[in-house]
Amino acid sequence: MPHPTRRRALQGAAGLAVTAGTLAAAPSHESAADRHDGPTAFDEVYKGRRITGRPTDGHHHHGAGYTVLVDGAELHLMRNADGTWISVVSHYDPMASPRAAARAAVEELQGAPLVPFN
Template identity: 65%
Template sequence: MSQLSRRSALGITATAVAGLGLAGTAYAATSTAPAAGVRPAGEDHAGHTGGGMDHGGHTAPAPFDEVYQGRRIQGAPAQGGAHGGHHGGYQVLIDGKELHVMQNGDGTWISVVNHYETFATPHAVARAAVVELQGATLVPLA
């Protein structure tokens, strides 16, 4: 019979801890409660839902037009689906240039500037893009 070495014991412990961590993450991901800081699509920063329906039958986010950190950001439901509807039927502009946005299956939004960070509304995506650009000009995609 072989004895349990320290190295084997540490390996078994690390594997068990990693498994528990993954199980906890999976449980949190399947929870019915919304994640901290994530609001359902269609709610603005005050928790109000916007009017109208988008092409998927969900509540469309409310239009916005404001100057944020010296940049004009605008957003409204897209007219005509210029890009095949891949951005949820919503158009966001920063200083008149289109910021490509997309709605995820869970109702959150992403942009080409913040592709790995999700936001509750296109308005929040636009503001985050302005912060991320740090004054740089948004270059339209071809």
């Protein structure tokens, strides 16, 4: 087997860099279940705020059977026909999952409390 040349090593490294860049462009904060099989439950602290989400029995508001809380206050969500999610806080910025919508709301709130939507 011939020894690799500098040119072949550089071509291989370039190929790996392209592959790594493609993988890095994928949304790393979403699980495969969030994107394909429907949203799963989550509970995390994001930028100092506790966000939780869980499927609910039946249809809950417009959230298609899913509830999200930000520091214990309900974040009103709606699922779009294309499967994306929007919230009352970031209504014009569709997200891939309820978790992503909750994170976008936390960023938009910039530390302000979430006021219940009635």
